[in-house]
Amino acid sequence: MESYAALRMPQTINYGRGAFEKVGEEAAGKGKKALIISDKIMDQLGYVQEGKNHLSQADVNSVVYLGVESEPTDVYVEEAVSLCEKENCDVVISIGGGSCIDTAKAVAVLATNGGYIGDYMGGNKKASIDPFPHIAVPTTAGTGSEATDATIITNTTTDVKMMIKQPAFMPDIAIVDPLFTMSSPQNVTAATGVDALSHAVEAYISRKSHPMTDVLALSAMKLIVTNIEKAYENGDDLEAREAMCLGSLQAGMAFSNSSVCLVHGMSRPIGALFHVPHGYSNAMLLPAVLEFSKEDAVERLADLGAIFMKDDEEYTTAESAELAVESVKKLCLNLNIPNLSGWGIEQQKFESVISKMASDALASGSPGNNPRVPEQMEIEELYRTCYNYSFSAASTAR
Numbered sequence: 001m002e003s004y005a006a007l008r009m010p011q012t013i014n015y016g017r018g019a020f021e022k023v024g025e026e027a028a029g030k031g032k033k034a035l036i037i038s039d040k041i042m043d044q045l046g047y048v049q050e051g052k053n054h055l056s057q058a059d060v061n062s063v064v065y066l067g068v069e070s071e072p073t074d075v076y077v078e079e080a081v082s083l084c085e086k087e088n089c090d091v092v093i094s095i096g097g098g099s100c101i102d103t104a105k106a107v108a109v110l111a112t113n114g115g116y117i118g119d120y121m122g123g124n125k126k127a128s129i130d131p132f133p134h135i136a137v138p139t140t141a142g143t144g145s146e147a148t149d150a151t152i153i154t155n156t157t158t159d160v161k162m163m164i165k166q167p168a169f170m171p172d173i174a175i176v177d178p179l180f181t182m183s184s185p186q187n188v189t190a191a192t193g194v195d196a197l198s199h200a201v202e203a204y205i206s207r208k209s210h211p212m213t214d215v216l217a218l219s220a221m222k223l224i225v226t227n228i229e230k231a232y233e234n235g236d237d238l239e240a241r242e243a244m245c246l247g248s249l250q251a252g253m254a255f256s257n258s259s260v261c262l263v264h265g266m267s268r269p270i271g272a273l274f275h276v277p278h279g280y281s282n283a284m285l286l287p288a289v290l291e292f293s294k295e296d297a298v299e300r301l302a303d304l305g306a307i308f309m310k311d312d313e314e315y316t317t318a319e320s321a322e323l324a325v326e327s328v329k330k331l332c333l334n335l336n337i338p339n340l341s342g343w344g345i346e347q348q349k350f351e352s353v354i355s356k357m358a359s360d361a362l363a364s365g366s367p368g369n370n371p372r373v374p375e376q377m378e379i380e381e382l383y384r385t386c387y388n389y390s391f392s393a394a395s396t397a398r
Helices: 019-028 038-044 047-056 072-085 098-113 119-123 176-181 186-205 211-233 238-257 262-274 278-296 296-310 319-336 346-350 352-362 378-386
Strands: 012-015 033-037 061-065 091-096 134-138 151-154 160-165 173-176
Touching: 012 019, 012 238, 019 038, 019 047, 019 091, 019 134, 019 173, 033 072, 038 047, 047 091, 047 352, 047 378, 061 072, 072 098, 072 119, 072 134, 072 151, 091 098, 091 278, 098 119, 098 151, 098 278, 119 151, 119 160, 119 262, 134 211, 134 378, 151 262, 160 262, 160 352, 173 238, 176 238, 176 378, 186 211, 186 262, 186 278, 186 296, 186 319, 211 238, 211 296, 262 278, 262 352, 262 378, 278 319, 278 378, 296 319, 346 352, 346 378
Parallel strands: 012 173, 033 061, 033 091, 091 134, 134 173
Antiparallel strands: 151 160
């Protein structure tokens, strides 16, 4: 636990059913012309046009970039920055999942500070000029990116996911409307939901956790564990969807102010090299990494285990920590999360890049925040374990 810490979050968070109606009013207070960064699916669902309508009613002009197709890349960022400059935009609005939001974060910073987004990795270049105002509107309950000061952008030349964290990347305003998540299909609900759970768990077990992030992480874990299967089994369950949105938001605030750990460190190289969406790669890794970390995080994982307990059950601390690991495995099984092999990654190709992935994971710094800090060879072995990992609960807590 950190001896002292800061707590950063968006200046304003609009949360609840119908919150998106505030986007025009919020944008009018920030600029005159908005660059909306989204994707073709959000456009087809009508969310982009709805946003344009709200902006128009507030006398804010807008132009749209729909080039985000998968995990955010430096190419998307460069294209969107170019459009932003060409159209003389002065406020950025992201509508979509974490990929759209992360792209918009980079655009908002580069629009005023310039340079290549990779220049900002590792704090090599500081965003010394205030970025364009950014209004983040998540459409999935998972990444929590609307409330974090980090962005992850793939360098298309080196196939490295660049994790960039500076206060300037924090959105000014987050608009979290659970109605947007009603259109999420089952597989997206599952992957983004486990992604949010991994954010909350890693924020809680992180070596950089502190009392303020603990409160957020514990609340997020309870909301997600209690509601994720309800949202998965019945996508029309608005109360479950609303709880998942709140859990994701709290988890985002938690890990942004503490840190993520080994799961995220290992996840980013998988996404960069095999184009596995971030939510899925986190979900694939979470149970195995918790098993690896358990002995050094018994008390913290016991708190997670308590959330899974029935009211009449009593466990020792060690048994509760074991219950946490087994319950997360069972959850992934129930949500049909595939392992790396099941995703379709060819084993020989996977084996050929394990050393690079482990090195890239360590270079990101995230594994150093884990309760049990791994060596290069341990990460390599974990990758091999995760390739054919079985989510079937192999043991019980007692």
